Amino acid sequence: MSKWWPLTAICLGAFMLLVDVNIVTVALPDMATGLKTSYSSLQWVMDIYALVLAALLLGAGALADLVGRRRVYVLGLAMFALSSLACGLAPNVTVLIAARAAQGAGAAMMFATTVALVNASYEGRARTAAFGVWGAVNGAAAGIGPILGGLVTQQFGWRWIFLVNLPVSVAAVALTLRVVAESRSADAPRGRSVRSIDLPGVVLFAAGAGAVTYALTKAGEAGWTSPATLGTFAAGAVALAAFAVVEVRSPHPILDLRLFRSPSFTGLMIASLAMSGAAFAYLLYTSLWLQSVQGLGAIGAGLAILPMSGLAFVSSWLTGRFLHGVSPRWTVGSGMLLIAIGTLGQAVLTAGSGWAAVLPGFAITGVGVGIALPNVTAAAMASVPPERAGMAAGAVSACRQLGYALGIAVLGSVFRAALERSLRHEVPDAAAVAAAITGGHAAQAPEAARAAFAAGLNAATATAAAVALAAAVATLLLVRRPTPSTTPPAALSTTPAQVGTESPVTARTGV
Template sequence: MRKWLPLTAVCLGAFMLLVDVTIVTVALPDMATSLHTTFADLQWVLDIYALALAALLLGAGSLADRIGRRKVYLAGLVVFAAASLACGLATGPAQLIAFRGLQGIGGAAMFATTMALLSHAYQGRDRGIAFGVWGSVNGAAAAAGPVLGGLLTEHLDWRWIFYVNLPVSVAAIALTLKVVRESRNPHGTGVDLPGLLTFTLAAGSVTYALIRVGDNGWGSTTTLGLFALAALSLLAFILIEARSKRPMLDLALFRNPAFVGIMAGGLLLSVAAFSYFVYVSLWLQSVRGMGPVTAGLAMLPMSVTAFVVAGVAGKKLHDAPARWTVGGGLVLIGLGALLLTLIGADSTWTVLVPGLAVTGAGVGLATPAMAAAAMAAVPPERAGMAGGALNTARQLGNALGIAVLGAVFQAGLSHSLPSGIPARLLTGGQAGALISRTPEAAPAVHTAFASGLRDAFLLSGLLGLLGAAAVLTLVRRPTPAHLVPTTPEPVRAG
């Protein structure tokens, strides 16, 4: 069994960093009460982590190719552990957000190197087994996040969702030092720093603008200025990448319609399937009065269905054209979100079950084929870059989705509230306290939350169907079986 120890070391890190995408969700109401956060603070606790992953994945992969993948993976583990401790000790929202960003930096270093480390450690049939286990661990992390977060928050304290990372990190570091071999890309080119900085500035500016739009307004100088900064930064990024001999992202890849379709599908999948969880959690706990554990369990229909469908699709549909598996999955995701719009003022958690189950089926159908389709759409020497670009698109979709759906949710909630109830109390996780103090406000609170959630679900559904249309339109030709990589290549810059 010693040969599977490198797989264990890599899976420990992967499980931990992916659990931390969702483990925070059910703890947000407790965080809001403990740290006196605003709605924007709660959004940033989730968004800054996804944004750091999206901004740094390609750069971290490039750095790892040059200086050593094990070295970067270990550095990521150390940073992740230190940031987790700091998150647990945070005394205010600004500290928590800053340390969550640091967590995301460590997570990017880990995420960008896990596939490369496995590819170097195993060959032949063992490599296929290793990647199968790695994929299952990724799925398990998505399912375990809300439940684990609920258990820790309810029976210990929300801070333990971060403290629990420390022993796992120590075990992963010790095991990696002992059993994982170093590897590099002999043709590694280093980090495209100008490209990395301009991309980060563009993504960060547009995300910040969307999160603040509820307070600033769409036409405010601040909002328009941030959008302008994002546009200029994106233009600078495109010019830098177009002129670079060793770009972080080869823009020529986007000449291929199939690649464009898969990137659009990956970005919109994250928005449509996952970005509303934070607002559902607020509703379940602060309005419906559920505890963190039961709130986490209420979200399980999506994760369990995705896990089951992904396993079946991997066995039965591995030769099916990506156009139909990815496009069909996005159709299901869109329809699942539209089913969620059935929520009303008197609804309980059961109203979520059909929509989450259908969405989970779509996620399970689309996700396994997406990475292979992205890499098969480009020349073999660019497969690693394509995989990294897809991961970046999905994390960026999650970050932007939380911000966009947050603006829609907040607008719908505020519009439905009577003038005597301040929206900031509800969006800041204080709905339960407000209802306890003034029971006569309960009907208005229930109505307002249902209205805001309906708007967010409706937009999610439309974006899911838009992603399906992009995939079905652009990914025209089925991927020949001999072009689909049997194992994903490591994320690299070129």
């Protein structure tokens, strides 16, 4: 039994990390009320976490390879715990968002090391069993997140969804230091140092992604052609162009842009970027609709969302068991197509719709996620040379997190624009009513607000469907089955982070 203690320590951190992504979703209405702020402001509570996680993931993996994966994992746990405390005690939304950013940095350190630590801790059959348990824990965390968030919020208040991380973090740190051995990349002894990490690439990617996400978020309020929006877009574009130049010239890039010469890799990156944004980014508005319009409590909203994560988990297991030999062109492509159908199936709401109206769409979307997600990482690794397999896996995870952050920004702007457009013809003070709705007070708003909310949610989910459909087409056109010469012989041993959650659902890779 003692040989499984390292797995326990690693799974504690992974479970906490994954739960904390989607535990927030059903608590946002209570946060809006408690902090006296709008829902549009609170979207950054979700967005900043995913954005920082995406921006720092590749850099954290490179750092862990050099200085030690256990060391970086423990540092990530400590940062995650301290930032969780700051989240739980936040007096206003500004402090909460800043603390969530720090939490995302800690999560990146944890996220970039868990797979490599499991891989280094076990061999042979024990390794296979360990990854099976690790994948099951990830799936369970994704499924239980909305329920746990609803239970904690309803019984103890929203602050405790962050404070419960403290004892788990302390236990994980103590156990990791006691039972998990240190490991490093094979490159570390050959003269590479922390100075060789592509720090300019990390900074430029973070700046570019942050600027673009901010511009997309503000476009819904200031307008797409406002000087502030266009200026921020321009700043983001300049930063991303500089990132591309740096990566081409760096001897140790965090992302080798030559990988995009492979059509399959490009198609899989498009699918990764679209997957989480299309499947999950609208859920914070669905949660608000379920609670403030439909009158469900936090637990009820979590139960309503559960079919998506539950079916994703089941279909993921079935896909890994029965479809592992099918070309990723068809598994990832058909999964994205089902996500498009499922999200479009949710764009059917009217003022009189009940909460059950979204369940069929949730179910189809969950099945699509379960089919696509287990295959996209392994397929990306197989589409590049073996020595770049770890980088490809990290790029997939970073793209999923970035896609989630961008999805929240885009769909939030679409939701707000459609909401105000619908209200403009029904009530005299459309802006004030829109602020009440996005602040979690739709129940006190006029009857027209219910129809307007439905229109906004329909626009957001229809936009998500269009994004998923475009990604499905790109996947079907670009992705091909990898040849034996490019397939990495030991996928799990070459990557620090294969599986991620940039979304409320995480599944096994199927490799």
